[in-house]
Amino acid sequence: MLITVSENGWYCAQADVYIDPWKPVPRALITHGHSDHARPGHQYYLCHVDTKPVLKARLGPEIVCETVQYNESKYINGVQFSFHPAGHVLGSAQIRIEYKGEIWVITGDYKLLPDGFTPLFEPVKCHHFITESTFALPIYKFKAPTLIFDELVQWWQHNQSQNLNTVVLCYSLGKAQAILHHLRDHPNNIYLHGAVANLNDAFSENGYHFVGERISSDTNKESMKGALILAPPSAFGTPWMRKFGDYEVAMCSGWMQLRGQRRRLGVEKGFVYSDHCDFSSLNEAVQLSQAENVYVTHGYETQYVQWLREQYHLNAQVMKTQHDNAEQEDE
Amino acid sequence: MNAFAQLFEALDETTKTNTKVQLMLEYFRSAHDEDKMFAIAILTGNKPKRPFSTTLLREWAAEYAGIPLWLFEESYFVAGDLGETIALVVDRNVDMGNEEDQPLSAVFSLIIALQKMEAAEQQQAIYKEWSRLTGTSLFLFNKMLTGSLRVGVSKKLVIKALAQYLEQDEGAITHRMMGKWNPFSTQFNEMFSASEAAIAHHTPYPFYLAYPLDQSFDDLGHIQDWVLEKKLDGIRGQIIFRNNELFIWSRGEDLLTDKFPEFNILQQYLPNGTVIDGEIIPWKDGQPLPFSVMQTRIGRKNVTPKFLKEAPLVMVCYDLLEFEGKDMRTEPLSVRRAQLIELLANPALQDVLLLSEEMVFPTWEDAKAFKNTARHYNSEGLMLKKRNSIYETGRKRGGWWKWKTDPLSIDAVMIYAQSGHGRRANLFTDYTFAVWDGDVLVPFAKAYSGLTDKEIDQLDRWIKQHTIEKFGPVRSVQAVQVFEIGFEGINKSTRHKLGVALRFPRILRWRQDKTAQDANTKADLLEMLVLYGS
Structure with a gap:
């Protein structure tokens, strides 16, 4: 097999490289900047140009990091590697691997629905397709994020009319940029948690600029009125958050699809907004790949494998990796 | 339905009771009278x-x-x-708004x-609804189909909002809403009309509910100022x-008249305009029977000879709420009780109506001693009622x-371990x-x-990491974690493996200081059965 799972991560023996390895290795190809895929300690990183600022911001400026553009090929010991838009977060890529006519695609994390900012997922034909399955059950049906953003803005305006601040919990890499891009024409009264601001600053070296003011120790939180505050989920319930006076909190996550999870979290609003695929998107992606062999990783892998076998008569199987089975905290 | 769906969403999004009342109040102010009755029914x-x-x-x-x-x-x-599962999988209109209201x-x-349709016809009708609804409306429809629609508000809050809306007293609203009323035949204006006469004659009074004693008995004053009664384990009821x-109503506001034919005889002997509050309980040879016997009666549609x-039922009566058509609830307990004793003096009633005996103790210490051994007297403890207490509405402290x-x-x-439902899904x-039977x-x-929520999270993680096998939603886990399980009673059972059934089992404490080997045994449980069981 061209690609196997070793104790370090996905491994291509022919090229002697790893993809999104979870243990330190000599050479790592990285699909995207979320911390369960981009770990510290590798001697060499290869990623998309827009992932490099994230890696440097998070893993340190001293890392050895080479970049490619989308659809640009790179040959390592006769194996052809190319990166293709995954639609997940800025810089995210599916990695296509071809050797002697056999083609694999490692999707990393991906989504098909448009968020108005992240380059759209491009289907890549292959023989072997590796997909995650975080939301691989038919109860997960997502609206396009672009539609969710309108609801989010409406809710912010409603809170403003009640003299309340609005705290939106979303990942600092991906969702934060997509939301801020949507708000590019309404730059006032938007504040950013340091984790979000750090990434935005990092992206500026590639020419991306986002609205919003960094919250620092000098920021007068008490004087904020009707503000929108973007923060990572880990900020929820911390003393940092409690200083914003009267506010309502929303969580942006695919998990918000379920009423029980929404209520358990104790936020006022749950926006069903994910950077992952829902069930029908996964099916669409699998079919677009035209792959005969599908390997299903983190999530509802057992159920999704059985579904693919029964519904599409594919050679589907579970592939165990150590990537997070969730839209996790990634700070 | 769209306005109600919006109300439902808004209620779901807040845990603040004042906000919930405010949301309902706004809904009542803007909704049609006809919709209001159905909304109150759902709420x-x-x-x-x-x-x-x-x-x-x-x-x-x-x-589909x-x-x-x-x-x-x-x-x-x-x-x-x-x-919810159905609503999510059948929703084809996620990106669209709701159709016509x-x-x-x-x-x-x-x-x-639907209740009267053939299966094929039902299916067709339901598919039609599924195809045109989305989001919360679709969810509400399916929750009604599965008979499991519950809204995150207590009846008390609904009453509060209605009382504000109608500018009436909460007690009066509570009374009007007692029992089962039909939203098709009940007019909003009629139901909440301010006139006394408008209350239907089958309507029970709201029950007065006691809080558990959470203070020292020293603060209660003289024991002579209190009526003490055995707390029985039957079902609370009201005979009207x-x-x-x-009419016989349960505290859960189910009408049980037909299920409890023992009480039919009362029609001959009770004076009109009588309402009695008490415990309905199976009783034989001067003794109450265990609750498991009661359960066999509640579940049955047809009661055979x-x-x-x-399991013949009686009511152990402890209060008189109405006598000769007069609402007695604002009289002191001493007066109500004296009248009750007089009423029950009629021997014709005594087969089915027993007086809840007053237990007399010289001191609170003596009462406590009885309370601690109450199980030996077929009782769960004591009820303490102040002699001068009026009959309050709902759960109130003090009296x-x-x-x-x-x-x-x-x-x-x-x-x-199995995953929960709703908020705990x-x-x-x-x-x-489990307990040990040998090894x-x-x-x-x-x-x-x-x-606590924190312990649940901690245990949830442990379970996920220590699963042995998965059977659908159930996981078998390594036998490591020990818990102290509390329960109110123990009875013989043919349906349970160990031959015992517990009443109200719940976790008292997570014993992280103990190992599995320290847990109790089957013999320990059987010994308890001998001591306390029946």
Whole structure:
């Protein structure tokens, strides 16, 4: 097999490289900047140009990091590697691997629905397709994020009319940029948690600029009125958050699809907004790949494998990796 | 229905009770009178019966969604709520807004009409609704189909909002809303009309409920100022005889008159305009029978003579709420009780109506000693009622207290875990516990409550990391975690492996200081059965 799972991560023996390895290795190809895929300690990183600022911001400026553009090929010991838009977060890529006519695609994390900012997922034909399955059950049906953003803005305006601040919990890499891009024409009264601001600053070296003011120790939180505050989920319930006076909190996550999870979290609003695929998107992606062999990783892998076998008569199987089975905290 | 769906969403999004009242108030101010009755019915849990078995509904939902039944079931395990699972898998209009609005009554009518349809016709009607609804409206429709629609407000809050809306007293509103009323035949204006006469003659009074005693008895004053009674383990009920008609209501506001024919005889002997509050309980040879006997009666539709003989019911009466048509609730307990004693002096009533005996103790210490051993006297503890207390509406502090004996307890090992429902979906919160029988762990009880949210999270992680096997939503886990399980009573059972059934089992404490080997044994449980069981 061209690609196997070793104790370090996905491994291509022919090229002697790893993809999104979870243990330190000599050479790592990285699909995207979320911390369960981009770990510290590798001697060499290869990623998309827009992932490099994230890696440097998070893993340190001293890392050895080479970049490619989308659809640009790179040959390592006769194996052809190319990166293709995954639609997940800025810089995210599916990695296509071809050797002697056999083609694999490692999707990393991906989504098909448009968020108005992240380059759209491009289907890549292959023989072997590796997909995650975080939301691989038919109860997960997502609206396009672009539609969710309108609801989010409406809710912010409603809170403003009640003299309340609005705290939106979303990942600092991906969702934060997509939301801020949507708000590019309404730059006032938007504040950013340091984790979000750090990434935005990092992206500026590639020419991306986002609205919003960094919250620092000098920021007068008490004087904020009707503000929108973007923060990572880990900020929820911390003393940092409690200083914003009267506010309502929303969580942006695919998990918000379920009423029980929404209520358990104790936020006022749950926006069903994910950077992952829902069930029908996964099916669409699998079919677009035209792959005969599908390997299903983190999530509802057992159920999704059985579904693919029964519904599409594919050679589907579970592939165990150590990537997070969730839209996790990634700070 | 759209306005109600919006109300439902808004209520779901807040835990603040004041906000909830405010939201309902706004709804009542803007909704049509007709919709209001149906909304109140839903908000207070007065909903139409489930029109068919959920087995069929699951099959239809899977078929409609184009998925195999097993995948539907897997989804259900994760969502933890059948109505919600159906709503999510059949929703084809996620990106669209809701279609044209319809009154809530139309939804109720459809649910009721479905009850009389053939399966094929039901299926067609339901598919039609599924195809045009989305989001919260679709969710509400399916929750009504599965008969499980509950809104996150207590009846008390609904009453509060109505009282503000109508500018009436909460007690009066509570009284008018007692019992089962039909939103199709009840007019909003009629139901909440300020005139006394408008209250239907079958309507029970709101029950006065006691809080558990949470203070020292030193603060209660002289024991002579209190009436002490045995706390019995039956079901709280209200017997009403008005206009020559008898009604028996449970505290859960179910009308039980037909299930309890023992009380029919009262129609001959009770004076019109009588309402009695008491405990309905099976009674034989001067003794109450255990609650398990009561359960055999509650569940039955038809009561055969055999049952009437084996588990004859009485009411142990403790209060008189209405006498000769006069509402007695603002009289002091001493007056109500004296009148009750006089009423029950009629020997013709004494087969089915017993007086709740007053227990006389010289001091609170003596009362406490009795309370601690109450189980030996077929009782759960003591009720304390101030002699001069009026009969309040709902749960109030001060006048009445319940003083229960401590639960029995046993240390047990968790061997299975199952994910919960609703707010606890996708979180392992339902546990099965076992005790040792030799070197084998035998399950004897399930318990759901008693842990803090933090402990639940901690245990959930542990369960996920220490699963031995998965059976659908259930996991067997390594026998490591020990819990102290409390329960109110223990009885013989032919249905349980160990031959005992516990009453109200719950987790008292997570014994992280103990190992599985320290847990109790089957012999320990059987010894308890001998001591306290029946």
